[in-house]
Amino acid sequence: GAVVSQHPSWVICKSGTSVKIECRSLDFQATTMFWYRQFPKQSLMLMATSNEGSKATYEQGVEKDKFLINHASLTLSTLTVTSAHPEDSSFYICSASGQAGRQPQHFGDGTRLSIL
C-alpha cells in the first residue's frame, strides 16, 4: 500500500518550454502533497505544500508564478515549470500523506528535468 506514482520520470526540453509533472496517489487519498527539488549530492528542499481544493503554500524564495501547482483531486497534484530555463534543471520529487498531520510521507520516483 501507500504507492505514489510520478510521471514523467525524465524530461529533456528546450529553454522556454513549460513542463508538467504529475504526482498520483494510487491506493490512498492524499489531502496533502509536497513538492521537493533536489540538486546533485544535496538534500531535498521543500518547494511547496499542495492541499486538495485550495491554493498551494510556497516556501520562501520559490516563485509561485514559475512553479504552478494544482491539486484538483484527492489523488492528483501537478507541478508545472513555466518557461523553463537551464537553471531549473533538477530532480523534482513529490510526496503524499493521507489525512492532514498524518505521517509518514510516501515519495514518488522523481522526475529528472533537463533544460537545454
Added chain:
Amino acid sequence: GENVEQHPSTLSVQEGDSAVIKCTYSDSASNYFPWYKQELGKRPQLIIDIRSNVGEKKDQRIAVTLNKTAKHFSLHITETQPEDSAVYFCAATVTGGGNKLTFGTGTQLKVEL
C-alpha cells in the same frame, strides 16, 4: 522554523561493522523523526521512524534513538552489508502542524568489502 543538522556527511565502514549517523533539530515542538534511504537517482525510502513518546525503536539491523532533552536523534545500522551503501537523510516535523518535513543534509554511507 525547524533546522536539522546531520553528521557525518560521508561515512565509510567495513562490511559487518556498525554505522551511526547523528542528527540534531532546533524546534522543541518536533515530534516525528523519520529516516530515509536514497539510492542514486531513486526515491527516498522510509527505513525507520520514531515519535517523541519513545526513546528507541528497532527493526532488525536498524535502530533509532531519540533524546528529546538534547534534541538529537541517531540512526544505528549493525552488521552492515554492501547493499546498505546509499545516502541517508534524517528529517523532523511537527505532526498536525502542516506536516512539513525538514531534512538533514544527508550522509553518504559506503560499506566496503
